[in-house]
Amino acid sequence: MTTPSTPQPRSHIREIPAYVPGKPPTPRPDLVTYKLSSNENPYPPLPGVVDAARGAVDLMNRYPDMGNATLYAGLAARLGVPVEDLAAGTGSVALIYQLLAAFCDPGDEVVYAWRSFEAYPIAVTSAGAVSVQVPLTDDARHDLDAMAAAITDRTKVVIVCTPNNPTGPSVTQTELDAFLATVPPHVVVVVDEAYLEFVRMPDAVDGLATYRAHPNVVLFRTFSKAYGLAGFRVGYAVAHSEIAAALRAVSLPFGVSAVAQVAAVASLEAESALLERVDALVAERDRVGAALREVGWDVPEAQGNFFWFALGERTAEFAAACDEAGIVVRPFAGEGCRVSVGEPEANDRLVEVAARFA
Structure with missing residues (x-):
């Protein structure tokens, strides 16, 4: 050699x-x-959010809270979940990298619809894993039956992007429940809800109820879209404590800046x-x-x-x-x-x- x-x-x-x-x-x-x-959200952040962020700038000589304590407390109260079931990252895209780093060995498979969020194949390849891309239906929706059929012994993660970026449709709760019933319990199922707040449809997915019912389900959410904090990069995962702890373990230390944490908490208060x-x-x-x-x-x-x-x-x-x-x-x-x-x-x-x- x-x-x-x-x-x-x-x-x-x-x-x-x-x-x-x-x-x-x-x-x-x-x-x-x-x-x-x-x-992006075309509206600027609310004045109270801007004021809170400006106040945090005065402390830029200090490291941010690595434990995101105030942010986790605010999210836990807002969502009705334990703090132990939360993990933050620099946007929900960072959480994709964290999850694959925590759960995929080289050669493991990650199943997701295609076309979907273009960061998925980037993150999967970065982790040394293998993308299994399942074509969308003719009306640009997830083909959950085909995704279930694509799961093999090498599958570690499945990603359901709902609403699907870039095509727009969402899966229904009935469809998601039927799909989850076919997924082996050791496979992590990510329900990527970056655009959750814009959904207006019958039988919409209840992400929190789904995570509570399935120990292998992880929700990804973000402050970038509806909350208008795209420039500050704050995303979070909701998952059972063992998965959330794994996400926190591989996170970038001090990744979510102090200003971003303050702005996210202020946004929750101004929700x-x-x-x-x-x-x-x-x-x-x-x-x-x-x-x-x-x-x-x-x-x-x-x-x-x-x-x-x-x-x-x-x-x-x-x-x-x-x-x-x-x-x-x-x-x-x-x-x-x-x-x-x-x-x-x-x-x-x-x-x-x-x-x-x-």
Whole structure:
């Protein structure tokens, strides 16, 4: 065996796909531009949240609370769960890495729908595990029967993203219950609820009841979307204490900053006002969805704060047309575009562009 002349990373590192973030709009002198590429909440944080964060900045010379004690206490009270059943991370995406690090040996399998959140294959490959991607149904929903059939003796983790990013539909509680009845008890099932607060549908998943009923279920949630703290990176998991402890054990020490912790706690205290904004976004989502259908689009059921346009080879053309109209969307080459619900003016421009492509 030849010894390399330079340091070499582990072999699977070269196989990690790149994460493509939503790009910001280019400022234009003739037009107000809008970013609809990252599923961000277009409303700024509430004044009380901003004031709390500013107060924490005065203590930036001190390390954050590594135990997230105040945040855990606030979440435990809000959710009605023991503190021992919580684990925080720098956004829910960090929790994916933590869970795979805690439960997957090299070569173990992770089953998830595809297309879904693009961080999944990145995190799985980073852990040295193997992705088992199960195609979505024709209406862009999870095929839970096919996912159950994909579980093997090598499966350690299954991920259910609901609502599914980037396509929009959610699974129902009935569907999830039937699926969980088929999953071996030693397999961890992640219910990724990053867009939980936007769901408005019959038989919606009750994540907390599901976690209480199934010791192998983990909920992933975030302050980035509905709560508007995307720039501060705060996510959390709810799981039975043994799984939560494993997530905390592999977490980055001092990962959630002091400012982020304070802002998250203040957001919990201001939750009723924040969720009024979510209701407004949902109403705007429904308005835009109706307008898209009127101009000829059959978009998948949107239960998050975004729409999915299955464009295939026209994806780049559609993204370019949106860019020309002053709105930046998130293209997935050869598949389609995800477009966030933003300001009404931005959404109206989206409908105008979509009408030309219907």
